[in-house]
Amino acid sequence: GDTELLIAEAEKHGLLRNQLAYLLATAYWETARTMRPVIEAYWLSEEWRRQHLRYYPWYGRGFVQLTWENNYKRAAKETRVAMDKDPDMALNPAVAAQVAVIGMKEGWFTGKRLSDYITLKKSDFRNARRIINGLDKAGEIAEYARQYDALLKAAGYGED
DSSP: OOHHHHHHHHHHTTOOHHHHHHHHHHHHHHTTTSOSOEETTTTSOHHHHHHHOTTTTSOOEETTTBOSHHHHHHHHHHHTOOTTTOGGGGGSHHHHHHHHHHHHHHTTTTSOOHHHHBOSSOBOTTGGGGGTSTTTTHHHHHHHHHHHHHHHHHTTTTOO
16 A cells, blocks of 8 residues: 555654554545545446535545545645646545645644644544544544554654
């Protein structure tokens, strides 16, 4: 997958180790464990998406499943990549990494940001799900985040 790309983007934006762990857990979950940018319901047809997704053609793409036209417009403005003109640009791994990292750090998607739940003193991985999608699958993603955090710590990430 593109784990190294996500780590590099997170480092560029100063994410803490536990924030990176949560970001990786979210990407792992939202990409169906591939760690590659995917489209929402990738196993179904474009026609299915057209008929069933109320936010079509602004359906989920990338590492965090960017959705809704207003989110594509914000991501386009912030990254200077014309996703608002061509939503499939959000599938480019480098672009998708920027959207995931900056969007989660700044709270683009729900108004909630990484620092609301994850700081040097706390790692509220369960409630951090609110950054992306309410509490949907929060327990499972929190467990992945704990595992990523342990792996990053063992690798010396974020340690002085």
